[in-house]
Amino acid sequence: MELTGIASYLVSFLTFAGVYAVLALGLNMQWGFTGQFNIGIAGFFAVGAYTSAILTTPSSPAYLGGFGMPFLIGLLGAVIASTVLGLVVGLITARLRTDYLAIASIGIAEMVRLFVKNEDWLTNGVRGIAGIDRPLAGIALDSSFAYLVIVALFVAGVYFLVERAYASPWGRVLRAIRENEPATAAAGKSIAGFRLQAFVLGSAIMGLGGGLYAHFFGFLSPEAFMPLYGTFLVWVMLIAGGSGNNRGAILGAIVVWGVWSGTDLLTGLLPSEHATQAAALRVLLIGVLLQVILVLRPEGILPEKPPKLIAKKR
Amino acid sequence: MTDILQLLVYGLVLGSVLTMGAIGVSMIFGILRFAHFAHGDFMTLGAYLGLSFISAFGLSSWWALPAAMVGMAAVAVFIDQVLYRRIRRTQPVILLIASFGMALILRSLVQLIWGSDNQTYASGIQFPWRLDWLGGLRLKPDHLWIMLISLGLVASVHLFLTRTRLGKAMRAMSDNMDLALVSGIPAERVIMVTWVIGGALAAAAGVFLGIDTRLHPMMGWTTLLPVFAAAILGGIGRPYGAIAGGMIIGVSMEMSTLLIPAAYKPAVAFAIMVGMLILRPQGIFKGTV
Numbered sequence: 234m235e236l237t238g239i240a241s242y243l244v245s246f247l248t249f250a251g252v253y254a255v256l257a258l259g260l261n262m263q264w265g266f267t268g269q270f271n272i273g274i275a276g277f278f279a280v281g282a283y284t285s286a287i288l289t290t291p292s293s294p295a296y297l298g299g300f301g302m303p304f305l306i307g308l309l310g311a312v313i314a315s316t317v318l319g320l321v322v323g324l325i326t327a328r329l330r331t332d333y334l335a336i337a338s339i340g341i342a343e344m345v346r347l348f349v350k351n352e353d354w355l356t357n358g359v360r361g362i363a364g365i366d367r368p369l370a371g372i373a374l375d376s377s378f379a380y381l382v383i384v385a386l387f388v389a390g391v392y393f394l395v396e397r398a399y400a401s402p403w404g405r406v407l408r409a410i411r412e413n414e415p416a417t418a419a420a421g422k423s424i425a426g427f428r429l430q431a432f433v434l435g436s437a438i439m440g441l442g443g444g445l446y447a448h449f450f451g452f453l454s455p456e457a458f459m460p461l462y463g464t465f466l467v468w469v470m471l472i473a474g475g476s477g478n479n480r481g482a483i484l485g486a487i488v489v490w491g492v493w494s495g496t497d498l499l500t501g502l503l504p505s506e507h508a509t510q511a512a513a514l515r516v517l518l519i520g521v522l523l524q525v526i527l528v529l530r531p532e533g534i535l536p537e538k539p540p541k542l543i544a545k546k547r
Numbered sequence: 548m549t550d551i552l553q554l555l556v557y558g559l560v561l562g563s564v565l566t567m568g569a570i571g572v573s574m575i576f577g578i579l580r581f582a583h584f585a586h587g588d589f590m591t592l593g594a595y596l597g598l599s600f601i602s603a604f605g606l607s608s609w610w611a612l613p614a615a616m617v618g619m620a621a622v623a624v625f626i627d628q629v630l631y632r633r634i635r636r637t638q639p640v641i642l643l644i645a646s647f648g649m650a651l652i653l654r655s656l657v658q659l660i661w662g663s664d665n666q667t668y669a670s671g672i673q674f675p676w677r678l679d680w681l682g683g684l685r686l687k688p689d690h691l692w693i694m695l696i697s698l699g700l701v702a703s704v705h706l707f708l709t710r711t712r713l714g715k716a717m718r719a720m721s722d723n724m725d726l727a728l729v730s731g732i733p734a735e736r737v738i739m740v741t742w743v744i745g746g747a748l749a750a751a752a753g754v755f756l757g758i759d760t761r762l763h764p765m766m767g768w769t770t771l772l773p774v775f776a777a778a779i780l781g782g783i784g785r786p787y788g789a790i791a792g793g794m795i796i797g798v799s800m801e802m803s804t805l806l807i808p809a810a811y812k813p814a815v816a817f818a819i820m821v822g823m824l825i826l827r828p829q830g831i832f833k834g835t836v
Binding site: 267270272297314325326328329331332333335336337339340343344347350351423461462465469472509510512513515516517519520521523524528531537 | 576581582584586627630633634637641643644647648649652654655656658659662663769771772775776779783797808810811813814817819821824825828
């Protein structure tokens with residue numbers, strides 16, 4: 234591979250990792266901070282991606298669209314749509330054990346995928362939406378590198394916000410709920426209320442990730458939102474990086490995306506008639522990686538470090 | 548009218564499959580306190596184990612059932628010993644993540660060994676009986692067998708839970724873990740038997756699905772949501788509730804095709820489940836919330 238080839242591969246690699254880092258930060262707010270088990274990430278991711286795509290693409294007879302809104306409005310729409318979805322799921326499950334949230338969230342992700350696949354008028358069904366522009370399209374500045382910078386800015390912004398949230402009294406209540414629910418309730422905190430807030434915020438962040446993905450990849454189809462890519466990889470990233478640690482979530486996104494891409498290079502060496510087996514082998518390896526981490530180092534690469542206690546004033 | 552009766556038959560067949568899955572999910576939840584997300588892929592793997600067995604010995608399709616049940620019971624115990632047992636001491640929710648990963652591992656194993664194409668136990672079409680005294684209702688022999696065998700399996704689980712020492716120990720652990728443990732119930736043995744039963748029933752569900760339609764690596768995963776819906780409807784942790792839940796979900800899913808596109812069948816199961824979570828999260832028969 235030539236130098237430019239390597240550079241462009243690296244740019245695309247880092248952009249993908251950045252999108253996944255946003256998803257992992259969203260999951261960290263739900264699982265890492267609060268202990269809420271969402272395995273419907275793919276659903277929020279898809280809702281964000283499709284909302285942004287529909288808002289920004291030029292009109293097409295095949296699906297709803299033609300709003301031609303700018304990039305930032307598309308992202309805002311993505312965030313709002315996934316917030317609404319998060320609110321609905323959260324309201325149903327906030328009072329129940331987290332196992333119910335897990336089951337309900339996987340249900341919502343499947344429903345979103347079924348809907349996207351079958352409602353052609355809205356999403357063009359399995360044929361998907363193509364031609365989603367990058368934000369700077371038409372300007373001389375437009376390049377895949379410029380988009381990487383934009384994604385990196387968003388990752389930094391989300392990181393800053395969730396890090397502030399983590400250290401705030403609000404974040405402390407979330408951790409308290411995670412560690413000891415009855416004691417937190419006894420301290421007069423509304424468990425369901427805080428859970429709902431964390432869940433909705435996390436969903437909103439995932440929607441943002443979906444929007445960023447849509448403008449990077451330029452093409453959306455229901456296949457991209459199978460539980461494997463949308464949900465499972467994000468979970469492995471957060472667990473590997475260190476759940477509860479925002480830096481860990483970002484690091485995990487880069488490392489696991491690296492492993493995942495690396496297995497692609499490896500299985501690419503196999504003859505092409507084994508392509509489906511190769512894909513299965515990659516999933517198998519990532520699945521085994523998760524189990525090994527869970528058994529050997531459940532706290533991840535960067536374990537959670539609670540913020541320092543504020544010194545008492547004399 | 549015949550249409551509705553016909554859909555009722557399909558619904559009861561699907562309900563039998565879901566019941567087999569939901570009993571296992573419910574028992575595992577009762578004993579180990581986590582939602583077992585690999586259960587759908589237990590069904591898939593069981594179905595394929597049965598396929599290998601009958602093609603290796605050139606047997607007819609129903610022989611897949613006992614082979615799959617024995618094989619999957621062994622695999623379930625193996626997975627528990629190798630993986631789940633090591634993380635059982637931590638929070639149950641870690642088991643949930645592990646089982647989610649296990650679901651993907653099993654599915655990719657199935658793809659690696661048997662490929663991703665559709666497969667069937669027996670080629671050719673089975674001719675249904677035409678029941679003229681029921682308005683020309685058509686009933687496939689396989690459908691009748693699926694319902695009868697699942698009835699038999701449910702009855703055996705019932706006898707096991709009520710008549711044997713180990714079955715009673717299992718119910719005791721499910722009802723009150725601490726009390727059961729201090730009264731000297733052999734927890735590890737009970738857990739092992741839970742996996743044997745859960746694995747065997749999941750395999751039965753998989754073989755039923757395979758006989759009714761076809762085998763595919765995604766067959767179990769797509770059935771997982773209705774299985775959970777059935778378990779929640781019946782009250783999670785309650786094996787008997789799972790039967791009622793399975794039948795209600797199965798019949799509703801098939802009946803819904805009268806009104807909405809068939810692609811949205813899983814959405815019906817999901818809607819019932821969500822309604823249940825809002826109105827009565829403990830299930831029809833009070834389960835563990």
